Amino acid sequence: MKTSALVALAAAAVNVAAIKYVSGPDKWPEAMQFETVSMEDAGIPLVKRDADAVDLPPKIQTMPTRNPHIPNSKTVKIRYGPYTVPGARVEGGEGMINNRPSPSVDKPCSRCMILGMNAGLEYPDGADANTNTKMWLHHMVMFNIGKGANDATCPIFGAPHLIVGSMPSSSERIFSSGNERTTTFFNPPWGNVTNLGYPIYPADRFGMIVDLMNMNMQAKESYLTIYYDFIDGHPKEMQEVKPVWMDAAQCGTSEISGRTASAAFDFVSPAWIANFEGEVTGTGGHLHDGGTKVEIIVDKKIICTSVPTYGTDEEALERANIAKLGGLGKGKATTKRSAEPVAYPQTPAKGAAAQAKGTPAKGARADPPAGGAHSHAMGKHIIAMSICADNKAGINDMPLSPLGINKLVKGQSWVLKAYYDYNKYPGMRKGTSESMSTVMGISIMYAKTANKRVGE
Structure with missing residues (x-):
């Protein structure tokens, strides 16, 4: 990256709290093109929701615990936003919020283990x-910024860290998701363990990057949600996990050329030489449509093959509801309000009677049929990615793949390899053009470590 680009990016990171959006120089990758004007100033039509039409759920909601096997565990749901995602400018296109940075967002707890x-x-x-x-949760990345939170795979420079106002030496990418909405487990039912967590301290700051897509002609208001499972404090029996982010565009924007519409191709990440030791608890992958698998290769041996599940819109809703319930079991497709928080009243929205008769209530959102540039034959997209784990308990109601490694040892060479084949699964196009959108190949591995992030 040229020096001028680094200076521009650093300046954006320093001033991100004072300006609404950050912009990059012309010809930067799509992921670095941040919006510089408000939607209203750009003349983009907005869908204005009547405040009386629905009762807004609270920003932070206390939920029933999703880990009843762990004493004193809690679950909260946090709504981040709202985000007004612009509508498509042409039929069949898409409107985007491209990698919008939020340098400081709500944490689920002040002193706890996630x-x-x-x-x-x-x-x-x-x-x-x-x-x-x-509507698509294209991707999001959560950072923890604080003492001892150093990024394992980007020790010196990281473009994503800069745009949330930090550096890799004092922050790390702890969680990410695409529209497959995979649940991250530190104490999974297949592992026979209940004492693993990621530590949070009062001085820690969460930062976030959000990328959302809207294929409707009108702008849509939405909220990013994260369900957090945690236990208060840092009980002495708890052990820490550390995330290891692997990316084909490591320390950059994660974007790789999507090639041509009939392409079959693969690409690899730079090798990460393990710089700490621990026990590998699991790993999973992230691909865009058209992807066929993500391999994790350690010392030239494949230890994980994370594969996508392609499904219909209804199956995507089922998977989303499974994630809300904790990642296991069968989820029923529904477009109704998600599971209510404890003690939050289920008050019918005003205008419900009109909706029951088939007339949209004032200010209510419309549910148009799916379609557009990201639609494929049979309307199928990636709805899940398998997690590589040691499935001791024989869990069979979520996508799991074998994990071929137990120990993380200093000096090991870790490489990610991602595969795409548009002849098998059609890829995403740029709007209504014949050009292919950029793609990704990402994985997050979590390792149990004896090292304490912050000594106590």
Whole structure:
């Protein structure tokens, strides 16, 4: 990257709290093109929701614990936003919020151990925003910024860290999700373990990057949601996990050329030479449509093959509901408000009677049929990615793949390899053009480590 680009990016990171969006120089990758004007100033039509039409759920909601096997565990749901995602400028196109940075967002707790998490996208009334209504959680990345939070694979420079106002030496990417909405487990039912967590301290700051897509002609208001499972404090029996982010565009924007419409191709990440030791608890992958698998290769041996599940809009809703319930079991497809928080009243939205008769209530969102540039034959997209883990308990109601390694040892060479084949699964195009959108190949591995992030 040229020096001028580094200076521009650093300046953006320093001033990100004072300006609404950050912009990059011309010809930067799509992921680095941040919006510089408000939607209203750009003349983009907005869908204005009538405040009386629905009762907004609270920003932070206390949920029933999703880890009843762990004493004193808690679950909260946090709604981040709202995000007004611009509508498509032409029929069949898409409107985007491209990698919008938020340098400081709510944490689920002040002093605790996070046990797991998963992301989602929903409308103001709490209904799931998904491909059935032409909305996509394209991707999001959560950072923890604080003492001892150093990025394992980007020790010196990281473009994503800069745009949330930090550096890799004092922050790390702890969680990410695409529209597959995979649940991250630190104490999974297949592992026979209940004492693993990621530590959070009062001085820690969460930062986030969000990338959302809207294939409707009108702008849509939505909220990014994250369900967090945690236990208060840092009990002495708890052990820490550390995330290891692997990326084909490591320390950059994660974007790789999508080639041509009939291409079959693969690409690899730079090798990461392990710089700490621990026990590998699991890993998973992230691909865009058209992807066939992500391999993790350690010392030239494949230890994980994370494969996608392609499904319909209804199946995507089912997977989203499974994630909300904790990642296991069978989820029923629904467009209704997600599981209610404890003690939160289920008050019918005003205008419900009109909706029951087939007339949209004032200010209510419309649910158009899916379609557009990201639609494929049979309307199938990636709805899940398998997690590579040691499935001791024989779990069979979620996508799991074998894990071929137990120990993380200093000096090991770790490489990610991602595969795409548009002849097998059609890829994403740029709007209504014949050009292919950029793609990704990402994985996050979590390792149990004896090292304490912050000595106590």
